[in-house]
Amino acid sequence: MLRRTQLGYLARESVAGFRRRKLTTGVTILIMSASLLVLALFVLVTLNLGMTLERTRENVDVRVFLVGGLDAERLAGLQPPFLAIPGVREARFIGQDQALAEMRAMLGEDADVLEVLDENPLPASYHLELSRGHRSPEAVAAIASELRRWPEVDDVVYSQAWVGALESWARIFRWSSLVVSLIVFGAAVFVISNTVRLTMASSRRVIEIQMLVGATNGFIRTPFLVEGILHGLLAGGLAMGLLAAGHRVLSVRLDGLAFFTPVQVGGFVAFAVVLGLLGSLAAVSQYLRLRRVV
Amino acid sequence: MADDPRSRGPLDPRTIIAFYHVNLRYRDQTALADVSFTVDNGEFVCLTGPSGAGKSSVLRLITMDLFPTKGQVVVRGMVSTRMKRGRIPMLRREIGFVFQDFRLLEDRSVYDNVAFAQLVVGVPGADIKKNVMRVLTQVGLWNKRDRLPHQLSGGEQQRVAIARAMVNSPKILLADEPTGNLDPVTAQEIIDLLFRINDGGTCVIFSTHDHEIVKTFGQRVMVFRDGRLASDVERRVPERDRAPRLSDHMYRPGEEPATPHREGGHA
Numbered sequence: 294m295l296r297r298t299q300l301g302y303l304a305r306e307s308v309a310g311f312r313r314r315k316l317t318t319g320v321t322i323l324i325m326s327a328s329l330l331v332l333a334l335f336v337l338v339t340l341n342l343g344m345t346l347e348r349t350r351e352n353v354d355v356r357v358f359l360v361g362g363l364d365a366e367r368l369a370g371l372q373p374p375f376l377a378i379p380g381v382r383e384a385r386f387i388g389q390d391q392a393l394a395e396m397r398a399m400l401g402e403d404a405d406v407l408e409v410l411d412e413n414p415l416p417a418s419y420h421l422e423l424s425r426g427h428r429s430p431e432a433v434a435a436i437a438s439e440l441r442r443w444p445e446v447d448d449v450v451y452s453q454a455w456v457g458a459l460e461s462w463a464r465i466f467r468w469s470s471l472v473v474s475l476i477v478f479g480a481a482v483f484v485i486s487n488t489v490r491l492t493m494a495s496s497r498r499v500i501e502i503q504m505l506v507g508a509t510n511g512f513i514r515t516p517f518l519v520e521g522i523l524h525g526l527l528a529g530g531l532a533m534g535l536l537a538a539g540h541r542v543l544s545v546r547l548d549g550l551a552f553f554t555p556v557q558v559g560g561f562v563a564f565a566v567v568l569g570l571l572g573s574l575a576a577v578s579q580y581l582r583l584r585r586v587v
Numbered sequence: 588m589a590d591d592p593r594s595r596g597p598l599d600p601r602t603i604i605a606f607y608h609v610n611l612r613y614r615d616q617t618a619l620a621d622v623s624f625t626v627d628n629g630e631f632v633c634l635t636g637p638s639g640a641g642k643s644s645v646l647r648l649i650t651m652d653l654f655p656t657k658g659q660v661v662v663r664g665m666v667s668t669r670m671k672r673g674r675i676p677m678l679r680r681e682i683g684f685v686f687q688d689f690r691l692l693e694d695r696s697v698y699d700n701v702a703f704a705q706l707v708v709g710v711p712g713a714d715i716k717k718n719v720m721r722v723l724t725q726v727g728l729w730n731k732r733d734r735l736p737h738q739l740s741g742g743e744q745q746r747v748a749i750a751r752a753m754v755n756s757p758k759i760l761l762a763d764e765p766t767g768n769l770d771p772v773t774a775q776e777i778i779d780l781l782f783r784i785n786d787g788g789t790c791v792i793f794s795t796h797d798h799e800i801v802k803t804f805g806q807r808v809m810v811f812r813d814g815r816l817a818s819d820v821e822r823r824v825p826e827r828d829r830a831p832r833l834s835d836h837m838y839r840p841g842e843e844p845a846t847p848h849r850e851g852g853h854a
């Protein structure tokens with residue numbers, strides 16, 4: 294059980310440690326927040342990439358362009374066979390006129406160029422929507438090649454080709470970011486425990502006297518653990534602050550760039566605190582185990 | 588000696604420290620070889636011998652800062668071979684330790700240096716003041732309590748260190764060459780102070796190189812040579828007779844026996 298006098302001592306000592314060692318404290322916090330920043334950056338990029346990927350995959354857009362010269366009945370009659378293909382959830386017909394209207398809307402002010410045409414050059418098409426299980430690049434490619442064999446089909450265009458590329462790239466990124474994160478994590482613990490050990494070397498005499506007169510290891514350890522927690526808190530806060538600032542600057546150019554939710558920010562800072570605590574604990578335990586007093 | 592301390596068991600109530608066939612090696616260096624002895628409650632012992640003989644090693648073993656490579660050390664009923672790491676602080680509260688180089692905290696006053704030893708073991712605030720006053724008065728430095736260590740002479744610094752070692756009322760005071768950094772007159776003052784502390788019933792063990800001190804020391808002298816206990820004799824020097832001798836330290840009623848004791852028990 295700690296007595297009030299001991300608690301007072303621990304509180305004073307924890308704060309005093311901060312004040313006495315401005316430089317090492319500053320360096321520790323900077324290095325820690327730099328490591329945390331790299332970590333958070335990877336997580337954030339992975340998060341954004343995943344979201345983009347998900348959005349793209351949701352909007353699978355398969356357009357089936359039809360050969361010219363089909364009459365209205367033929368065109369309308371294609372819908373049931375399209376829907377009969379496994380994985381096709383919806384088939385929307387877009388006639389030549391509608392295609393032209395869409396083109397006009399897309400061109401906006403430049404729509405005048407269309408006036409020179411005396412005939413609508415745009416083919417009629419079907420817009421296919423795929424059900425969830427059939428949105429993988431392979432599935433879409435299979436459907437497309439099947440459709441290309443139909444005599445009514447002129448061409449099939451879909452966005453999944455680059456989705457496939459994006460997906461495999463994202464997979465590589467996710468794995469490498471995991472590896473990098475682990476390395477950064479290890480480095481952070483290493484750096485923290487080393488700075489704490491350095492800090493402890495400067496408090497050597499005080500620790501020795503405590504060991505000599507019979508202070509328990511738990512008591513000797515406490516100010517360093519409190520310091521570790523404060524380091525983590527400050528470093529985590531700093532890293533999050535820098536990242537938020539960076540996000541704000543980038544958001545001006547890039548739309549829909551996601552940031553951590555408040556809960557995630559809190560979790561990240563808590564993670565930093567645990568990191569600071571672990572680093573301190575590793576250093577102080579090793580120090581107390583190896584230290585001889587007499 | 589009528590009663591050979593080597594033949595006693597660790598549970599003999601007179602015994603406060605016992606070494607049984609202790610060997611100590613530092614990596615490839617043998618520091619102690621087959622050392623056996625016991626020390627009684629309240630004894631005053633001088634360890635001497637050439638440099639590297641193993642004096643400091645004996646003191647390190649008593650504080651259980653080191654453990655024997657072979658053999659056993661028993662201190663106040665705590666057995667080295669069965670000592671748990673978590674119990675060591677409790678042992679240390681029973682032992683005061685003084686170094687040749689004082690080891691005071693340079694940025695704290697005399698008072699704070701001594702109070703520190705009480706603070707970190709959880710003595711209540713009101714008692715701290717009383718105890719610090721008692722020991723600083725005993726070493727004659729209560730009037731200099733607000734000074735910083737560097738504002739004191741070597742002898743005064745050593746007295747602060749002794750006050751710090753004594754403030755938790757240990758049963759044993761160990762001093763490793765406490766006079767090594769001091770001139771002969773100051774050194775003798777420190778030895779006199781150790782005598783007074785011993786008069787109060789504390790077992791005192793100190794090491795020294797100083798032949799003058801050994802010559803006039805009227806108590807038990809243990810001589811180490813090459814890690815062996817070369818001689819262990821009771822000296823009788825009349826002018827030093829005021830300190831109690833081994834024979835006076837048969838079990839005294841009211842004295843706590845050296846059996847395993849209460850948790851956190853600093854008297």
Ligand SMILES: Nc1ncnc2c1ncn2[C@@H]1O[C@H](COP(=O)(O)OP(=O)(O)OP(=O)(O)O)[C@@H](O)[C@H]1O
Nearest residue numbers: 613614616617618637638639640641642643644645
């Ligand atoms: N940390 C250590 N590592 C290796 N050897 C050591 C260590 N400490 C002491 N020794 C060796 O153990 C032996 C005994 O050392 P110890 O310090 O007990 O001697 P001492 O009698 O106190 O000497 P001194 O009078 O010089 O202080 C010496 O040979 C010394 O070299």
Ligand SMILES: [Mg+2]
Nearest residue numbers: 642643644763
């Ligand atoms: Mg020595």
